[in-house]
Amino acid sequence: MAEPTTYVFDFDSTLVRIETLEALADIALAGAPDAAAIRAEVAALTDQAMAGDLPFGEALRRRLTLLPLTRDHVAELAARILDEGTPSVRRNLRFFRENADRIVILSGGFREIIAPLAAHLHVPPERVLCNDLIYDPQGRVTGVEAANPLSEAGGKPAVIRALGLPGPVVMIGDGWTDAEVRLAGAADRFHAFTEIVRRERVVAAADAEAPSMDEFLHAEGLAGRWSYPRARIRILLLENIHPAAVERLEEAGYTVESLKGALDEDALIEAVRGVHVLGVRSKTQVSARVLEAADRLMALAAFCIGTNQIDLDAAAARGVAVFNAPYSNTRSVVELAVGLTIALLRDVADKSAAMHRGEWNKSAAGSRELRGKTLGIVGYGAIGSQLSVLAEGLGMRVVFHDLTERLALGNARRMNSLDALLAESDVVSLHVDGRTENTALIGAAQLSRMKEGALLLNLSRGHVVDVGALAQALGAGRIGGAAVDVFPDEPATNADPFDSPLRGLRNVILTPHIGGSTEEAQEAIGAFAAERLLAYLNRGDTTFCVNLPNVQLAEVDGAHRILHIHRNQPGVLADLNRALAAAGLNILGQHLKTDERTGYVITDVDRDYDPEALQSLRSVAGTLRFRMLH
Numbered sequence: 001m002a003e004p005t006t007y008v009f010d011f012d013s014t015l016v017r018i019e020t021l022e023a024l025a026d027i028a029l030a031g032a033p034d035a036a037a038i039r040a041e042v043a044a045l046t047d048q049a050m051a052g053d054l055p056f057g058e059a060l061r062r063r064l065t066l067l068p069l070t071r072d073h074v075a076e077l078a079a080r081i082l083d084e085g086t087p088s089v090r091r092n093l094r095f096f097r098e099n100a101d102r103i104v105i106l107s108g109g110f111r112e113i114i115a116p117l118a119a120h121l122h123v124p125p126e127r128v129l130c131n132d133l134i135y136d137p138q139g140r141v142t143g144v145e146a147a148n149p150l151s152e153a154g155g156k157p158a159v160i161r162a163l164g165l166p167g168p169v170v171m172i173g174d175g176w177t178d179a180e181v182r183l184a185g186a187a188d189r190f191h192a193f194t195e196i197v198r199r200e201r202v203v204a205a206a207d208a209e210a211p212s213m214d215e216f217l218h219a220e221g222l223a224g225r226w227s228y229p230r231a232r233i234r235i236l237l238l239e240n241i242h243p244a245a246v247e248r249l250e251e252a253g254y255t256v257e258s259l260k261g262a263l264d265e266d267a268l269i270e271a272v273r274g275v276h277v278l279g280v281r282s283k284t285q286v287s288a289r290v291l292e293a294a295d296r297l298m299a300l301a302a303f304c305i306g307t308n309q310i311d312l313d314a315a316a317a318r319g320v321a322v323f324n325a326p327y328s329n330t331r332s333v334v335e336l337a338v339g340l341t342i343a344l345l346r347d348v349a350d351k352s353a354a355m356h357r358g359e360w361n362k363s364a365a366g367s368r369e370l371r372g373k374t375l376g377i378v379g380y381g382a383i384g385s386q387l388s389v390l391a392e393g394l395g396m397r398v399v400f401h402d403l404t405e406r407l408a409l410g411n412a413r414r415m416n417s418l419d420a421l422l423a424e425s426d427v428v429s430l431h432v433d434g435r436t437e438n439t440a441l442i443g444a445a446q447l448s449r450m451k452e453g454a455l456l457l458n459l460s461r462g463h464v465v466d467v468g469a470l471a472q473a474l475g476a477g478r479i480g481g482a483a484v485d486v487f488p489d490e491p492a493t494n495a496d497p498f499d500s501p502l503r504g505l506r507n508v509i510l511t512p513h514i515g516g517s518t519e520e521a522q523e524a525i526g527a528f529a530a531e532r533l534l535a536y537l538n539r540g541d542t543t544f545c546v547n548l549p550n551v552q553l554a555e556v557d558g559a560h561r562i563l564h565i566h567r568n569q570p571g572v573l574a575d576l577n578r579a580l581a582a583a584g585l586n587i588l589g590q591h592l593k594t595d596e597r598t599g600y601v602i603t604d605v606d607r608d609y610d611p612e613a614l615q616s617l618r619s620v621a622g623t624l625r626f627r628m629l630h
């Protein structure tokens with residue numbers, strides 16, 4: 001039997017994102033007047049040594065001489081070293097723990113600092129090869145044990161050779177001293193680790209570059225080999241999605257590109273090729289043509305509430321999971337609707353515009369209180385029902401109309417028809433979703449059924465109102481005012497012009513689709529939608545998915561997870577399980593959930609199997625998508 005491979009990991013800027021001596025300098029020099037200059041000198045010496053321009057032993061001694069280090073400083077850094085773990089190392093804890101007997105940590109750094117992380121990774125102390133600090137009786141650091149080869153240049157290869165490892169040795173690290181292990185023949189392969197720092201000379205001397213641990217594991221055929229390395233998964237976010245989402249997705253190891261504006265269909269078709277995950281807001285139309293061009297797309301997120309801009313059926317037919325953030329901007333829309341209602345009742349927009357022109361027009365004519373007026377809410381979903389509560393709190397009477405049965409909150413009264421609601425309301429506020437059937441839900445006929453001088457608010461979707469008919473009704477004085485936040489044709493970016501028949505009309509407040517645009521809402525949406533995407537990418541969880549069956553799943557532990565999305569037709573599960581049995585797999589757990597068009601099967605199996613054997617799952621009749629998680 002072949003001898004097992006040993007994986008040798010550097011510590012600073014590899015297992016942790018810091019350079020120990022720089023972090024110790026920060027602690028030891030805190031408050032010192034010359035701190036910045038000394039810190040810069042320490043960093044320069046680290047850089048010279050790691051780039052191979054200065055012998056390691058000399059750099060180490062010179063750095064230690066520069067710093068007034070004590071045992072307390074060392075203990076302070078050791079106490080927080082787990083927090084300094086490199087992001088991709090933290091993601092791959094399982095690899096370290098399960099392979100601890102094949103791992104060596106090799107570092108010119110210090111035992112006290114490395115030991116806590118080594119213990120966390122389950123690497124035994126005898127496999128941690130590093131320097132030992134020497135202290136004087138007052139606890140001041142005076143140097144390192146000189147007999148340890150790691151305190152001198154060429155120490156790393158010497159220490160590895162002395163281990164007399166029988167099998168292949170693979171080295172991974174960011175510095176020149178790591179490259180030297182391979183150059184001196186003490187390692188069979190060297191991966192230049194570049195997640196924290198990238199040094200050209202080190203990369204040039206390496207067999208491979210590892211931008212993250214996922215890439216290293218993938219390249220070495222280790223734990224992550226069944227799933228794609230995360231950094232290669234491309235996420236494209238359009239329409240200025242909040243940085244909270246970008247940060248969360250990047251921290252999880254994915255590659256994120258973020259654009260400010262929306263793209264039209266042709267531009268999106270170009271942009272979406274090779275993209276694994278697409279994030280949009282309300283503007284970007286994700287049509288069947290776009291989905292057809294999206295050769296790699298696994299998931300799509302609407303970083304908003306509405307999903308009418310996405311062809312959900314076409315996405316499901318390709319096994320693309322679609323998510324949204326159904327509650328994160330609800331309150332923002334409701335607050336704006338309340339504010340706009342008061343502004344319309346008091347003619348605030350026109351009075352303010354007149355003041356800006358230098359006109360003073362103090363008058364109560366036509367201005368009314370909100371108290372006691374009837375608010376008609378069309379669409380009593382999350383937004384409509386929340387508005388109902390706030391409006392009642394402000395003394396309004398509330399009536400509502402919805403296509404489906406909804407719980408009437410407070411004293412709100414259900415109306416059996418839209419017409420009945422229109423006839424009774426002083427203010428009509430639209431909160432229906434953007435399904436195609438809602439096009440021109442409010443047209444000339446509906447406007448004519450509203451009370452004389454009543455007000456209309458549309459914060460739902462532009463096509464829900466026939467704006468030409470609304471402009472006419474407003475011009476004729478039939479409707480007393482309107483607040484419109486959404487339009488049939490909205491500019492793709494802030495640089496594009498806006499036009500509408502509603503421009504220039506009296507008591508009409510126009511806002512640029514900002515119902516959900518508050519800092520609170522955007523941050524909450526970013527965090528929520530990113531979390532849904534991660535749950536799907538990392539564990540196959542489809543909770544809140546709007547077009548595939550929802551399955552809530554925990555992280556896989558001690559098993560591989562196989563995800564299979566298929567057309568809902570007879571026999572798929574049986575075929576799938578026959579293929580799994582043929583591959584010799586032991587099923588540890590299985591979930592199946594279907595809706596009328598799609599089935600989603602999640603199978604957890606034993607760890608040991610040949611991924612090639614599973615390719616037959618792709619040919620099971622009805623398969624839409626097949627994915628393996630490690």
Ligand SMILES: NC(=O)C1=CN([C@@H]2O[C@H](COP(=O)(O)OP(=O)(O)OC[C@H]3O[C@@H](n4cnc5c(N)ncnc54)[C@H](O)[C@@H]3O)[C@@H](O)[C@H]2O)C=CC1
Binds near residue numbers: 441517
């Ligand atoms: N202006 C903005 O920035 C924002 C606009 N929106 C829009 O608001 C819409 C509603 O949001 P939510 O309340 O969260 O959605 P929701 O899905 O909870 O509620 C929509 C309700 O409208 C009802 N409905 C649909 N068509 C109807 C019709 N023809 N007549 C009567 N009822 C009808 C549905 O049965 C449902 O109860 C979103 O779909 C989105 O288009 C959402 C957030 C921000």
Ligand SMILES: O=C(O)C(=O)COP(=O)(O)O
Binds near residue numbers: 281514
């Ligand atoms: O949440 C929604 O549906 C909205 O309409 C808000 O859209 P936006 O994210 O502002 O493009």
